Amino acid sequence: MDIETITLITQGCKMAKDLEATLPNMATQHEYLLNSCNEIISVFIRAKERINSKAQMGVYDPIASGVAEWLSSSQTPAMHLLQAQHLLAGGPAPGSSSTSRNIVFDPKVKGVLMQDDQDLEGGAGGTLAEVVAARRGFPANMVPEVADATTSGPRGGGASSSSSQRPRRRDGAGTRVVREPAPQMGNTEIPPEDGFTWRKYGQKAILHSRFPRSYFRCTHQKLYKCPAKKQVQRLDTDPNTFEITYRGDHTCHLSSTAPSVPPPPLLLHNQLIAAQQDATLLHHISAATSTVNLTPAPPSSVLMTQWLSMDIGTGGGGQRATSNIIDLAGASITNAAAAGPSGSGLPFGRAHINVEEQPRVADMADAMFNSGSSSNNSMDLIFSSMDNK
């Protein structure tokens, strides 16, 4: 990545942060906000185009990848807002590309699909869940409704894949290899989160590799017989990059109580309402009896909390208001109230939440949105009562 691209990205980030700083005072200045957003977007688009031109040469750029990680980790509420606007406007998220497979302006999008991938970004059609998952950079096999016909179970014995790196396994079909930069902050030993919860079941030294390979399976493997697995290994040539191999599809999302694709970034309340009215979205919004399809923690619980509190103004009253919360990725929680502190694990099973159950839903929402990590998050607390074997 050349210096000009870096400069553009830096400039865009600075502009976004400046905007964020002025947001409290300028929140009502729509024209100013619009202009500012447009300026920021144009800067990132220029950066994106420069990066795309490099990426299309087929070169994985660890520096660009690192910047993507940095962008992700430093994403501000203002950035979320920009992204939300573009998401609902039908256009690509700021900084994302309809064709590229590189930097996407999203907290979760960091990966570079290396093989056996589908054009995650390119699908003009597809379900919302697919689009959202694609925008979030998830491997195609993690997108609900997208069944990989070639996928087999852990020892399914499918046909051999084209992987040249691990020719030993015959069940290579359905595997996807993603490279993601190691977190720049915090514990860099931990592979970046991908929105699902994983349980580590093994670690093994690999021949001719400096770093051991870690083996993970879906946390819900037992309960839902979810065959999804992943292997995580640091690259010998670039210790700051993880190579993550996904195997098997998540089947846990098939259950109404199971985790699914994570929700999209923060969306404004009115945008959510508008989205609700969109026929394409209604497909994903359950009707009268609202089945709660629980998801891993949102990318930014803080932001979600902010959003909930933002919404209180329109909800009226001195009490904490009821909000319509819609998980656009296929889940729905209706009339979930943002209420006080929650207790520990909530004893609900296949949750058909009625409006009358708001207090309980409120606790659940609290548990969901106050959790910080997708692993060991409150959702597991919620599920723990159900996971009794």
Next chain:
DNA sequence: TTTATTTGACCATA
């Protein structure tokens, strides 16, 4: 007490 992680042993595959 429950759940997650670690790690040595075992098994399957090339």
Next chain:
DNA sequence: TATGGTCAAATAAA
């Protein structure tokens, strides 16, 4: 037979 992948007991953490 070497190697990668998984199991399961031991241990740690919550």
